[in-house]
Amino acid sequence: MSSLLSYVWLSLKRGLGNYLRAEVLRRMGSPEAVYAADSTMLAQSCPSLRRQHIELLCDKSTDEAEQVITQCAREDIRILPVSDAAYPDRLRQIEDPPVVLYIRGRWPDFDTMPGIAVVGTRQATSYGVQVAGTIGAELAKAGFVTVSGMALGNDAAAHRGALRAGGLTVAVLAGGPDVCYPPQNRALMGDILLSGAVISEYPPGTEPHGRNYHQRNRIISGLSVASVIVEASDWRSGALITARHALDQGRDVYAVPGPIDAPQSQSCNELIAKGEAALLTSPTVLVREYSGMNWVPFLLGLVLVGMEAGSIYAYRAGWSVSTLQVTSAAGIAALLVFVGYLAYHEAITPSKLIGLACCVVGLYFLNK
Numbered sequence: 001m002s003s004l005l006s007y008v009w010l011s012l013k014r015g016l017g018n019y020l021r022a023e024v025l026r027r028m029g030s031p032e033a034v035y036a037a038d039s040t041m042l043a044q045s046c047p048s049l050r051r052q053h054i055e056l057l058c059d060k061s062t063d064e065a066e067q068v069i070t071q072c073a074r075e076d077i078r079i080l081p082v083s084d085a086a087y088p089d090r091l092r093q094i095e096d097p098p099v100v101l102y103i104r105g106r107w108p109d110f111d112t113m114p115g116i117a118v119v120g121t122r123q124a125t126s127y128g129v130q131v132a133g134t135i136g137a138e139l140a141k142a143g144f145v146t147v148s149g150m151a152l153g154n155d156a157a158a159h160r161g162a163l164r165a166g167g168l169t170v171a172v173l174a175g176g177p178d179v180c181y182p183p184q185n186r187a188l189m190g191d192i193l194l195s196g197a198v199i200s201e202y203p204p205g206t207e208p209h210g211r212n213y214h215q216r217n218r219i220i221s222g223l224s225v226a227s228v229i230v231e232a233s234d235w236r237s238g239a240l241i242t243a244r245h246a247l248d249q250g251r252d253v254y255a256v257p258g259p260i261d262a263p264q265s266q267s268c269n270e271l272i273a274k275g276e277a278a279l280l281t282s283p284t285v286l287v288r289e290y291s292g293m294n295w296v297p298f299l300l301g302l303v304l305v306g307m308e309a310g311s312i313y314a315y316r317a318g319w320s321v322s323t324l325q326v327t328s329a330a331g332i333a334a335l336l337v338f339v340g341y342l343a344y345h346e347a348i349t350p351s352k353l354i355g356l357a358c359c360v361v362g363l364y365f366l367n368k
Contacts, residue, residue: 004079009064009065011100071203081099115224118132119154120239134161136165137165176202177199221245226246
């Protein structure tokens with residue numbers, strides 16, 4: 001039995017729920033082990049399983065899973081299991097990560113291009129639509145992935161803002177990745193697929209149901225380093241559910257303030273007042289706070305290039321210095337140039353400056 005087939009088989013055990021599905025996978029070690037286990041082994045390995053759960057897992061039919069895999073291959077839908085290297089580490093770390101993701105479009109590397117969730121209400125004000133679009137655009141320009149739910153209102157505005165700026169955006173759906181909901185966003189879905197991705201934990205053809213939205217929101221926050229709540233009218237708002245998930249996952253939450261008499265800003269103002277969300281006054285706050293997650297891979301590459309270039313130059317010049325001295329000196333130079341660039345563009349915070357200073361000091365002592 002292939003690994004992919006066993007992952008899809010486990011993901012389709014709908015009666016388990018996300019938490020139990022993730023727990024049994026952690027305890028058993030692999031989906032193949034779960035598939036091979038009998039009722040006794042399942043009960044011993046995962047005591048929280050009830051009789052009905054064990055009966056579900058003892059049904060070893062893979063017919064539905066095989067049909068799903070065949071359909072995904074036919075419709076060019078990628079199936080990404082939780083063990084895959086392309087599965088985002090940030091999402092894998094939550095307590096109930098999706099066993100598989102179904103992906104259409106261009107899947108970004110969330111480990112090098114951090115995602116920031118921008119969510120809100122379907123009954124958005126013109127102010128909220130403008131703010132969501134601006135945040136999406138500024139995040140895109142700074143190299144972030146804008147994550148949202150493709151709902152009407154604030155969500156759609158955030159996606160469109162990122163697209164206008166030529167950036168990447170990911171829509172997380174409460175139905176299958178091939179089911180456009182709401183249907184009014186069909187054109188938006190097509191635009192997202194051209195330069196981003198539409199994803200779901202539900203297989204193709206799944207219609208969005210009310211219970212799916214709560215689960216979908218944990219993926220939006222789980223993919224993201226932070227969640228921004230643009231507008232939310234009351235406690236039933238999906239945006240507030242996303243904020244709760246983000247807080248439970250240990251992620252940052254920001255809220256956009258609004259007029260005290262505006263219903264769509266009521267919950268945002270309350271989140272800020274209670275200290276559960278940070279006050280967001282400008283998208284620049286997000287760019288400055290999380291930009292380090294974007295340029296760390298580039299910085300390492302820059303140091304390596306500088307070290308290699310220094311070694312080649314020293315060799316050709318006939319310098320009587322060690323390779324280690326040359327490469328570390330070149331690395332220091334590359335770091336200092338890049339720090340200057342970041343400081344000039346105001347993309348570096350004091351904490352990041354301290355981290356870079358430690359790198360410089362470390363290279364200096366290597367040079368000694």
